[in-house]
Amino acid sequence: MFKRSRYLSGGLLCLCYAFLAGSAVRAADQEELAANTAKMLSDATNYLGVWIWEGQTRDKQTCRLWKTFEIPGGTQVVQAQLHIAADNGFTLFLDGRELGRGSDWRTVSVYDLAWVLPPGQHVLAVEGFNDNDKAGVIVGFHIGLANGKSVNVASDQNWRVAPMDASHWQTRRHAEDNWPAATVVGVLGQEPWWKIPTHFVNLPPLMPLSVHFWERGWFQISLVAACGLAGLSSMFLLMQLVVQSRATRLLRLERARIARDIHDDLGTRLTQLLLIGEEAQSSLPAESETRGQFSEMCENTRNVLGAIDEVVWVVNSQRDTLRDFVIYICKYAESFLRLALVRCRFDIQRELPDLCLDMPFRRNLLLAVKEALGNAVKHSGANEVGVSIRLQGQTLLVVVEDNGRGFDVGQIDGARHGLSNMMSRMTDLGGRFRVQSAPGAGCRLEFEIPFPSSRLNRWRPALPGLLASRAAGP
Numbered sequence: 001m002f003k004r005s006r007y008l009s010g011g012l013l014c015l016c017y018a019f020l021a022g023s024a025v026r027a028a029d030q031e032e033l034a035a036n037t038a039k040m041l042s043d044a045t046n047y048l049g050v051w052i053w054e055g056q057t058r059d060k061q062t063c064r065l066w067k068t069f070e071i072p073g074g075t076q077v078v079q080a081q082l083h084i085a086a087d088n089g090f091t092l093f094l095d096g097r098e099l100g101r102g103s104d105w106r107t108v109s110v111y112d113l114a115w116v117l118p119p120g121q122h123v124l125a126v127e128g129f130n131d132n133d134k135a136g137v138i139v140g141f142h143i144g145l146a147n148g149k150s151v152n153v154a155s156d157q158n159w160r161v162a163p164m165d166a167s168h169w170q171t172r173r174h175a176e177d178n179w180p181a182a183t184v185v186g187v188l189g190q191e192p193w194w195k196i197p198t199h200f201v202n203l204p205p206l207m208p209l210s211v212h213f214w215e216r217g218w219f220q221i222s223l224v225a226a227c228g229l230a231g232l233s234s235m236f237l238l239m240q241l242v243v244q245s246r247a248t249r250l251l252r253l254e255r256a257r258i259a260r261d262i263h264d265d266l267g268t269r270l271t272q273l274l275l276i277g278e279e280a281q282s283s284l285p286a287e288s289e290t291r292g293q294f295s296e297m298c299e300n301t302r303n304v305l306g307a308i309d310e311v312v313w314v315v316n317s318q319r320d321t322l323r324d325f326v327i328y329i330c331k332y333a334e335s336f337l338r339l340a341l342v343r344c345r346f347d348i349q350r351e352l353p354d355l356c357l358d359m360p361f362r363r364n365l366l367l368a369v370k371e372a373l374g375n376a377v378k379h380s381g382a383n384e385v386g387v388s389i390r391l392q393g394q395t396l397l398v399v400v401e402d403n404g405r406g407f408d409v410g411q412i413d414g415a416r417h418g419l420s421n422m423m424s425r426m427t428d429l430g431g432r433f434r435v436q437s438a439p440g441a442g443c444r445l446e447f448e449i450p451f452p453s454s455r456l457n458r459w460r461p462a463l464p465g466l467l468a469s470r471a472a473g474p
Contacts, residue, residue: 045108048083049154051136051186051193054161059132064162064169065182066125069153071143073119079144080113085197086128086137093125096171099206106198112205117143124153125170134192136185157181273301320356326389329369333387340377347388355451364425365398365447371418372400372445380404380443394451401444406437422447
């Protein structure tokens with residue numbers, strides 16, 4: 001029993017010694033931690049200046065404090081720590097860039113700015129806010145350089161107060177004359193402020209802003225210049241279009257006037273001449289030689305009047321649509337073939353676009369079709385001629401074919417048949433001319449002319465009286 005009690009007492013003594021030793025270690029650690037904390041808090045006040053504000057302090061007041069400093073050229077910043085506290089809050093700016101905010105005057109905020117300080121002039125700006133009672137801002141900025149020197153910026157009376165109506169005050173390189181100097185409202189450790197702050201906050205290093213190429217000045221200037229050039233080009237093209245439209249309108253009016261003058265003046269005079277000739281012819285005996293001459297003169301005058309009507313149709317700008325062209329071709333073919341006692345057959349597409357044909361287009365195509373009809377009457381010996389007009393995509397296809405004796409295409413006499421002229425006219429229009437014929441198998445002439453896509457703008461039914469295939473006989 002005695003021996004067992006002695007062992008128990010020894011164990012209790014060991015536990016007491018261990019507890020006392022652990023308590024001593026914890027106390028030492030706490031003392032070391034407190035000493036380190038006190039040192040860090042003391043270091044947080046290094047390079048701090050004095051408490052500054054405006055000359056007058058008010059509740060709910062905003063104060064803008066401004067200061068410039070310069071990093072010497074030819075060196076590099078290796079360390080830059082800015083310490084700041086404000087009663088009651090602050091917003092910190094460097095060269096117009098907002099770095100951060102704080103709202104507890106017992107806490108010092110520490111900013112690492114080594115990465116954002118190239119050589120040159122910089123602007124440090126603080127916007128302080130006072131909730132009530134006392135107000136002030138205290139700043140300390142220590143910048144270590146690679147050459148061993150340093151630059152220190154502390155809050156003092158050399159700071160300036162920017163008025164509330166000053167624009168871009170955070171980036172101003174020079175203070176205005178009406179910006180008053182800051183007022184020192186207290187020194188470090190003066191009541192009611194602290195001698196050593198209660199807390200401090202070490203903020204992560206601030207990195208340079210990433211500037212994309214579209215945010216750079218050269219790109220924006222280039223973009224503005226390009227937009228300006230595009231705008232000027234558009235205005236120039238618009239003016240050209242207006243001038244061209246006006247010229248086109250004047251040309252159409254002039255064409256209409258010429259067609260009207262030809263029809264009313266020259267046509268009327270020739271009609272009078274024809275009437276005089278017919279009257280003189282009727283007054284002469286039937287066997288008179290002079291009567292035959294008057295008859296020939298009257299016939300030639302009628303031919304000239306027909307040619308004038310054709311010229312008037314070509315020149316007249318009010319008859320320049322595809323619809324008018326098809327109607328004119330059909331009327332001409334029917335009249336021409338009736339006199340030659342040749343049956344006429346039409347195959348016209350039911351719907352054709354309502355587009356305008358310029359004068360060279362109408363003239364060349366009209367003369368080519370007339371030449372084809374004339375060749376069919378004079379050389380083919382046909383008793384039926386067909387005229388087909390269709391639109392295939394963006395190409396106008398006009399076909400003139402007969403059931404005559406035909407010929408060997410390899411033995412074409414271009415001078416006789418006028419095929420070379422028709423081919424030349426299609427070439428002028430950018431189109432193609434094809435001949436299909438064989439002895440005893442008739443002849444087929446194809447005129448294929450492309451249309452610009454901009455012309456195919458609207459569609460409407462065309463030629464209600466000639467839509468379906470029809471036949472006209474002598």
